[in-house]
Amino acid sequence: MHFETADIVLAFGMLIIGFLYWNLIRIDSLGLGVTLFAAVLWGAASVYFRISGIKQTRAGLLASGVFLLSAVNFVLFDITLIKGLNFIFISLAFVFWVLVTAGKRLEEKISLYAISDMFYQLLVIPFTNFSGCFSGIRQVFAKSKRGKGVLSGILGILIFLPVLVMVITLLSSADAAFEGIIDHIRFSVSENLFEYLFQIILGLPVACYLYGMLYGNRYQRNTGNVTLESVNKNLDFFRFAPGVTVYSAMTALNLIYLVFFLAQASYLFSAFEGSLPQTMTYAEYARRGFFELCAVSAINLAVIAGAHLIAKRDRVKVLRGETIALCIFTIALLATAMSKMGMYISYYGLTQLRVYTSWFMVLLLAFFIIILLRQFKSFQGTQAALVSFLILFMVLCYGNIDGLIAKYNIERYQAGTLESVDLESMSYLSDAAVPELYRLYQETEDEGFKKDIKAAILGNLYEEHSGSVAAVSFRDFNLQSYQADAIRNTLTEAGAN
Known part of the structure; x- marks a missing residue:
């Protein structure tokens, strides 16, 4: 592995950032510490890329904006569930920013190929370059025999520190005199020292992971030999099902949905009239509709994705027609369920579950509308879906629910x-x-x-x-x-x- 001065400085910096990951981020609160850590990490990575000659593109600036906007949310709002979801989101957003900034995407536009890109950024590049952080640090100490010894000693202590702590704890429990010595040492040493040492140890794999991602992207080291052609070739392997088999199954499913809508028309669409079926409360009516929605929507998404993945491309128009029918059925059910939820809220008010349910239904509606429109006109459907999700997710984060x-x-x-x-x-x-x-x-x-x-x-x-x-x-x-x-x-x- 080749290391320049910037790489070595980054290696030492990542040790600090790994420590800060555990020191600043408190999973039970997710407050200002997350914002500070995100700013430090983004700043360090930005400087490293700039020194390396990797300039921010327009797409990189947009990704940075989304990442930083997500980071600011932690210092403003106090909703546990949303902060937890946002923490997952900001972690993925940083990886995507690295991907875009380093210019390692299979396609410049946002498409389904981004799934392959993110897989390599999350798992392949960081772990195949995992040892890079220590290799860079070792170059500083490897210039002399004494330096090698110091480095080996530090690593030995850090690696075996958990074992030492365990042995000391057991010996303290076994002997009162030894316990007194340990208590005296603890009294003489800062009470936070052991916590800091523990955070340093836990921060080592974090440092190696982040360094491996940045270093690997800079030098294109172990980034894989993935190309559009290789991905398409792998996708062709999955297209084994004859078209008639897939289309017959989708036709049968669409007929079932048609019969279902005809049989349940008065029940499903009573929400548009503001009426309630007999023997049902508003709560039962809305909840039952929502769980029906989730099941049907999940099935329809899986069927559409599976059909487009495994069906041979011999009769594309038939596949398009079946997809249109599934989308229309799902959109109709979504509109009905949203009307039910509106009726429920008008009688009982808002709760977290009702707001999150409504948000999820709007998100599903946006996805299915995009899929439906994509069958009639060629446009960047994946990008439209991603933008829709980003807008709705930021509304959720900044909506003060x-x-x-x-x-x-x-x-x-x-x-x-x-x-x-x-x-x-x-x-x-x-x-x-x-x-x-x-x-x-x-x-x-x-x-x-x-x-x-x-x-x-x-x-x-x-x-x-x-x-x-x-x-x-x-x-x-x-x-x-x-x-x-x-x-x-x-x-x-x-x-x-």
Whole structure:
């Protein structure tokens, strides 16, 4: 392996970044620490590519914008599920940015070939260049015999440190005198030292993985010999099914859906009229419709993907017609299910599940509309689907979902269109809901209701934190929690006075 000065500096820098990955990112909170780590990682990679002569393209700048926009979300909002999804998204977004910036895509445009590109970026390139980080560092120490010894000693200590800790723990449990010596050492050493050492050890594979990705892309080392021709040849291997077999199966499936729609027309489309089938509640009606939607949509997506993958291209128009029929059936069911959900929300208000369900239905609707249009006109369907997902995902991340839920339900309650405010369910929302609950607290004159609202705002604060706000580090900070803590402190101080 060949190493220039920039490669060696990056190797040492990645050791620090590997440590920061575990030090800054707290999985249970995912706050400011994620934003800081993302900025450091992106900055280091950008400088490395720039020094290496790899310039940012327009596509690279767009990918950077998406990555950084995703990173900022962690410091602003406090919705656990969305932050968890966003953490997965930002990890993939960084890999995609490296792919685009390094110019290693099979096609310059966004297409299904990106699946192959991402596979190599995620698994092949980083792991086939996994030893590059230590190889670069070794070049600094390999200039002298003493340097080699120092490096070997450091690596030995780091590798066997977990074993040493385990042995020390067992010996401390076995002998009181030895335990006293260890306790004295712990008292003399910073209490965070052992945590830092543990984070350094865990950061080593992270450093090697990230370095392998960047180094491999710079030098095109172990990037594979994948070409459009080789991928297409592999795809041709899967096209083994005679067209008549696939088309017959799809026709049978479409006929089943047609019979289903005709038999269930009054039930499925009653939501458009605002009516409810007998013996069913609004909750049962909407939920049943949603799970039907999920099953049918998943089946249809799998059938469409499978048919286009395995069918021989002898009668393309027939395949296109079957795909159109499946898309129309699915879009009709999606529209019906969305009407059901609208009816459900109009009677019972918003919850997290209802919002996420509605978002998922809109996403599916966008996908099937794109697939349908793609059968009539040639355009970059994969790019359209990706853009649709990015827009909807950013709406989900920046839509302040919990705050929206609280505001919607409270405003409808105050307007008299919602029977009550479910404070119990609102108490399980994130800190995004606290400002809206506090506004209701200030505007309500019913003392009993005010007491319940206050309990919902404080949540389990007194049980978990013994009457005080838990101390958190800067890694856990986000703006919504900061604002919510200020409101809680105000309520606590007012209660004390």
